[in-house]
Structures are given as C-alpha cells and as structure tokens.
Amino acid sequence: MSFEIADRDLMARIGRFETKSGVVETPLLLPVINPNVKTVLPKTLEEKFGCRALITNAYITEKSFKETASEKGLHDFLNFNGSIMTDSGAYQLLIYKDIETSPEEIVHFQEKIDTDIATILDIPTGWGVSKEYARYTVNETIKRAKKLEKMKTRDDIAWVGPVQGGQYLDLVAKSAKEMAKLPFQIHALGSPTPVMEQYKFDLLVDMIVTAKMNLPASRPLHLFGAGHPFMFSLAVALGCDLFDSAAYALFARQDRYMTESGTTRLDELEYFPCSCQVCSKTDPKTVKALPKEDRQKLLAEHNLHVSFCELRQIKQAITEGRLWEHLEMRAHSHPALLQAAKKVRKYSEYLEKQSPITKRNGIFFFSSVGLARPQVVRYRKRLADRYSPPPKAKILLLLPQTRTKPFHNSKEHEMVKKEIQQSLGATADLVHVCTYSAPFGVVPAELDDIYPLSQNEIAFPFDAETVMYVAQQAANYIMNTNYDHVILLRDPKVWRGKIAAACRRACEKRQVPFTTLRERDPWAKNTIEHLTAVTRKALMQP
Numbered sequence: 295m296s297f298e299i300a301d302r303d304l305m306a307r308i309g310r311f312e313t314k315s316g317v318v319e320t321p322l323l324l325p326v327i328n329p330n331v332k333t334v335l336p337k338t339l340e341e342k343f344g345c346r347a348l349i350t351n352a353y354i355t356e357k358s359f360k361e362t363a364s365e366k367g368l369h370d371f372l373n374f375n376g377s378i379m380t381d382s383g384a385y386q387l388l389i390y391k392d393i394e395t396s397p398e399e400i401v402h403f404q405e406k407i408d409t410d411i412a413t414i415l416d417i418p419t420g421w422g423v424s425k426e427y428a429r430y431t432v433n434e435t436i437k438r439a440k441k442l443e444k445m446k447t448r449d450d451i452a453w454v455g456p457v458q459g460g461q462y463l464d465l466v467a468k469s470a471k472e473m474a475k476l477p478f479q480i481h482a483l484g485s486p487t488p489v490m491e492q493y494k495f496d497l498l499v500d501m502i503v504t505a506k507m508n509l510p511a512s513r514p515l516h517l518f519g520a521g522h523p524f525m526f527s528l529a530v531a532l533g534c535d536l537f538d539s540a541a542y543a544l545f546a547r548q549d550r551y552m553t554e555s556g557t558t559r560l561d562e563l564e565y566f567p568c569s570c571q572v573c574s575k576t577d578p579k580t581v582k583a584l585p586k587e588d589r590q591k592l593l594a595e596h597n598l599h600v601s602f603c604e605l606r607q608i609k610q611a612i613t614e615g616r617l618w619e620h621l622e623m624r625a626h627s628h629p630a631l632l633q634a635a636k637k638v639r640k641y642s643e644y645l646e647k648q649s650p651i652t653k654r655n656g657i658f659f660f661s662s663v664g665l666a667r668p669q670v671v672r673y674r675k676r677l678a679d680r681y682s683p684p685p686k687a688k689i690l691l692l693l694p695q696t697r698t699k700p701f702h703n704s705k706e707h708e709m710v711k712k713e714i715q716q717s718l719g720a721t722a723d724l725v726h727v728c729t730y731s732a733p734f735g736v737v738p739a740e741l742d743d744i745y746p747l748s749q750n751e752i753a754f755p756f757d758a759e760t761v762m763y764v765a766q767q768a769a770n771y772i773m774n775t776n777y778d779h780v781i782l783l784r785d786p787k788v789w790r791g792k793i794a795a796a797c798r799r800a801c802e803k804r805q806v807p808f809t810t811l812r813e814r815d816p817w818a819k820n821t822i823e824h825l826t827a828v829t830r831k832a833l834m835q836p
C-alpha cells in the first residue's frame with residue numbers, strides 16, 4: 295500500500311498508490327456508484343472510460359445487499375476489477391442523523407466484502423453547527439480512529455482516517471494532528487460538500503491548507519464530495535490527491551451538463567461545447583427529446599468525460615510546471631473561485647516551502663493573483679536573506695523595467711549605462727544599476743538573466759495591488775541595504791508615483807538622500823542626460 299510520488303508542481307503530486315487490486319495514479323477521480331441506482335455501470339466505467347477505481351457506500355451496500363455482497367465480495371457484486379474504495383456511511387449520517395450500524399460493524403463489513411480502501415465510521419461535522427458540536431465530532435472521530443487497530447483483522451486493506459472540524463480551522467488542525475499519529479494509509483477531509491454547494495471555495499482553501507499543514511505529506515489526501523471539475527485544479531494545487539464524484543450522476547438527473555468551467559442546463563444549450571464520445575455524436579436538441587433514463591445516461595457519461603479530461607489536463611500541467619496558470623484560468627470561471635485563488639496568497643510562504651524548484655519554464659503573470667506564486671515568494675526571500683550589493687556600490691540607481699528582458703540588455707538600459715560610463719569614467723563602478731519591475735520587485739543588473747527574472751511574461755498595465763507590491767519591495771530593498779544615495783528614474787505612466795513615494799519614505803527612515811527625476815518620458819535623450827548629471831552630482835557629495 296505504498297504511495298510513490300512521481301512528479302510535483304505547487305503542492306500537487308502525480309503519485310502511484312498501490313492497493314490490493316492494482317496501482318492507481320493520482321490525482322484520481324473515483325466515480326460514486328450507488329448500488330441501488332447505477333446510472334453508469336461499473337463495467338462501462340472500466341471499459342469505456344479506462345476507469346481504474348471507483349467508490350461506493352458500505353452502509354448502503356450493507357443495508358440493501360448484505361448477503362449478496364458478503365458472499366460474492368464487492369468486486370464480483372459490482373462487476374468491477376479495479377480498486378474499490380468504500381465510504382462508511384458517514385454522509386448518510388450527516389443527512390439522516392441516525393443510522394443503523396455501529397463503528398465495529400462497518401469495519402468488519404468492509405473487510406468481509408473485500409474492499410480495497412475502507413473508511414471508518416466517522417462523524418461528519420457538517421455546516422452551520424456550533425463549535426461545541428464540531429468539537430464533539432472531532433473527538434468522537436478520533437476516538438473511533440484509535441480503536442481501529444483493535445477492530446480490524448486484515449492488513450491488505452488501506453484505511454482512511456477522516457479529518458473533521460468543518461469551518462473551525464483550529465479543530466481541523468487538531469483533528470489532522472491526531473489522525474496523523476495513527477497508522478492510516480490515506481486521509482480524507484470531511485464535510486466540504488455543503489461548503490462547496492454554497493460556493494465557499496475560499497473557506498475550502500483554509501480547510502485544505504490547515505489539514506495539509508498537519509498531515510504527513512507521504513499519505514494521499516482525499517477530498518470528500520468534491521466532484522465538480524471546475525475546482526479540481528485549485529484542490530490539486532493545494533495537495534488533494536483523491537476525489538469522488540457523485541455529481542456526474544446527480545447533475546445528470548437534473549438535466550445539468552458539466553463543463554470544466556461550470557454547469558449549464560440542458561435546455562439552455564444550443565450546441566455541445568465538447569467533443570467527447572457522447573457530444574460528438576449528437577446534439578442538445580436530440581438529447582432533450584430522449585426518454586428521461588436515456589437522457590440521464592448520456593449526460594452522466596458526458597459529465598464523467600469532462601471530469602476525467604480535466605484531471606488529465608491538470609496532470610499534464612503538473613508535468614510542465616504550469617499548474618498555476620491552469621488554476622488561474624479555471625479561477626476565472628466564477629467569482630467565488632477567483633476569491634479562493636486570491637485566498638491562496640495568505641498561504642504563499644507555506645506554498646513556497648512545499649513547492650519543488652526543479653521546473654524552469656517561463657511563467658505567465660496575469661494579475662496580482664500571481665503574487666502568491668512560489669517563484670515570487672522565493673525571490674523575495676532570497677534577495678532579503680542571501681543577497682548583498684557589490685562592495686564598491688555607493689549609489690543605487692533604480693531604473694524602470696523595459697519590455698525587453700533581460701533588462702540589462704535592453705537598448706534603454708544600454709543607453710543609460712553608456713551615458714554614465716562616458717560621463718563618470720572609472721567612478722561609474724560606484725553606481726549600482728537595479729531595475730524595479732513587476733512582479734519581482736528590485737532586480738540587480740547582475741542577476742537579471744537568472745531564472746525566473748527574465749523567463750516570464752506579464753500583462754501591462756499592472757493592477758493596483760501589483761504596483762503596491764513592487765513599491766513595497768523597493769522600500770524593503772532600500773531598508774535592507776547600505777547605499778549612500780538613492781536615485782530613481784520614474785516611469786509615471788506605469789507606476790503612478792507609487793514607487794517614488796515608497797522609496798522616499800524608506801530613504802527618510804534610513805536618512806539617506808533620495809533624488810528622483812520627474813520627466814514624463816524616462817527614455818528621452820534629455821532625461822538620460824539629466825539623470826547622468828544628477829548621478830555625477832551625487833557622487834561628488836561627501
């Protein structure tokens with residue numbers, strides 16, 4: 295039951311998890327099979343979708359098919375050869391409050407039907423409950439989890455240790471910490487379904503990251519009830535490895551058609567925006583005219599196709615190191631998702647620590663949402679912790695960024711350097727040229743071709759938050775270094791005076807002279823001559 299990680303990006307992993315019925319690759323989507331209502335048959339999942347794993351409910355199976363399932367075993371009973379995960383019935387507990395089984399019974403039943411991945415009978419926290427009740431669900435779940443070792447009789451089944459706590463993050467942390475101490479092979483974050491139904495994806499970010507911070511990275515994390523493809527990339531980026539989808543069938547029952555960016559009602563569709571096996575062979579008008587059962591089946595199959603397709607896109611993005619770009623694209627499907635993507639910034643330092651450094655491809659910045667990216671955080675930390683300006687440098691000359699990268703190769707910066715060289719001769723060495731630029735902040739000329747400082751593209755004009763971030767980085771740089779004088783060449787159209795204001799404040803604090811040029815065009819010949827004159831004057835000051 296090993297979990298091997300093959301590739302990583304952000305906190306996402308492509309992993310291989312071994313069960314007694316075979317190895318499955320994560321991130322993995324397990325379609326939910328209700329043994330009472332098989333909208334899509336397990337055999338169809340296996341043959342048509344190449345599906346290697348599914349999830350079913352142990353409680354419903356016990357209640358309705360106890361003898362057959364026990365006799366045949368789950369694989370024969372469902373007619374499925376891949377890995378089968380069973381949920382304990384906790385969700386039914388959440389809905390119907392009291393269910394007719396016990397923690398022991400559900401453990402033994404899951405062993406008896408020969409499931410591959412089993413779940414203890416936890417108590418879901420749910421939504422909108424008091425903190426007191428939430429604490430009870432956490433404590434009771436931990437108590438039951440501790441008893442598992444004594445209850446179970448087999449060692450070839452992977453057990454899931456659910457993390458509860460709901461919206462109470464301190465309880466989520468406690469629950470995860472306690473579960474982490476127990477010998478589970480998988481963890482699952484409980485109760486996100488109501489959170490997702492209400493589109494509280496930003497709270498989901500808090501819940502996932504809190505759980506991840508307190509769980510061992512070596513065990514896969516399942517996100518219970520998160521079956522919509524439009525939020526997979528966010529959850530995967532934060533380290534969720536397994537998902538289950540009942541949504542593909544539930545949505546189909548309500549004539550709802552999933553896409554990777556949302557949900558549409560069948561009767562609103564003139565065209566199918568998809569080329570899956572279902573959509574490429576028919577059209578909405580034909581499907582609308584079908585009897586309900588046939589219609590449901592086709593919609594469920596499409597919903598599954600689009601869900602699996604999104605996961606494949608996510609995996610490809612992980613291998614290319616482009617999961618962030620993918621996540622941002624999906625985040626723009628819905629304001630609630632964008633709000634969640636913005637929330638990631640709160641955890642950007644943690645994300646940076648957990649993200650691999652190996653991927654070296656160019657990165658795209660669309661807006662301030664991208665300031666949470668590990669590359670931005672990593673550069674900020676390294677500049678502060680590891681960098682010192684050249685020992686000779688007396689004057690900091692801050693130039694605005696150019697469209698050409700690396701900046702020191704741009705004709706604009708070449709022009710400035712040439713003027714200064716000619717005017718100052720040997721003393722030009724005392725002037726240290728740096729660029730202030732989005733999204734990284736201050737970039738010393740000698741570093742600006744190092745990854746990713748030149749290997750990125752950014753959309754102009756910058757939004758206000760990005761401008762403020764760069765201004766703050768410029769101020770931090772001045773505070774952390776020892777130049778005798780700071781000279782700033784402004785680019786008012788891009789930076790709206792914010793960099794100058796931040797640098798002035800920092801220089802006042804450090805009590806060093808600050809000079810800025812107010813010319814409109816930073817790269818006009820007379821601006822550069824003026825800049826050179828100012829620099830020479832600064833050098834002559836004692």
Ligand SMILES: [Zn+2]
Pocket residue numbers: 566568569570571572573574596597599600
């Ligand atoms: Zn389709």
